[in-house]
Amino acid sequence: MSGLFDRLGQELQAREKASGLSMADVLTLPDDLRRLFNWMMRQEEVSLAEVAAHLGQDEPSAQDTLARLIEQCFVREMPAGRYRVRLAPKRGGQLPVNIWQALDEKTEKEEGGR
């Protein structure tokens, strides 16, 4: 039973890691959203009041915007009512497996020889 929960946990963790906004995505966003992300990235973390001020909205409207961005996994809610941009992990390369294996064997040999 614990194996099933472990696998479920790993699956959820993998999904968690796969989500987020890539920096390349930021470049393709509509101007207002891109400006919001640029600003949030520079601030590191922001409060609801700061987002509202930045967007020129009242707090309920800003809260609604943030809720949608959280739902899309573009923003993460932090403790104490702070928010930050959620960046997608950088994916590994798509080289054929045999190239990686050959590289592994070579580097293991090199490191073993040290």
Added chain:
Amino acid sequence: MDKIVSVHSFRGGTGKSNVTANLATVIAGAGKRVGVIDTDIQSPGIHVLFGIDEENMDKSLNDYLWGKCAIEQAAYDVSRVLKTAAGEMPSGTIYLIPASLRAGEIARVLREGYDVNLLNDGFRELVRKLQLDYLFIDTHPGLNEETLLSITISDVLLIIMRPDRQDYQGTAVTVEVARKLEVPELRLVVNKALASFDFKALKERIEGTYGVPVAGILAESEEMIALGSSGIFCLKHPSHPLSQTLRSIAEQVMAA
């Protein structure tokens, strides 16, 4: 107030790491606390200029990205490079955060990727933990995730280009991206210009083309080639015109 300075070029071989190391050294020589982080994980190189090699590199940026250490544990105090020819030691400090030189570790990053949020946090942590005045980010040429991240969070972006048609086109792309990412201070640095060029006319032409100030034009230099990345040029040749231009660019970075 601390500043994050990214040094980028669209193409390789522009002398980006050399310019980064020299600017960081000049600013540290002015008594500042400076960090230099090598985010060129695929092809690291700036460590050579600071006299670090695989033998004396215990932890690297790769270890931090894999959760094996805190970012400041991958920082090496390389302030010894600041020692002048007269043996004087300026009051500044310079730290280097190298990327791993081990083939297996480079392959692992290429194969598995990494958490970009960690890299972002690492930049901020470095500034805080090492109490840095300036953090220089040496980037991988071209546009990729870490380059775009470092451009986005930078206070100052220096784009290095050579007077070469391929660089002209690539720089146009980078300038467009930097504008989209709203970098507060954007400057161009022209490197490896032939001494026979009319620098004033070149500066005016480039500034007219991109609408971005040129912080300095560095001439191709025999002394720089002879040094072959075995040291920091402006410390080895403090009176050389190239060193004077590098100091002028460093002053503009500090004033930005």
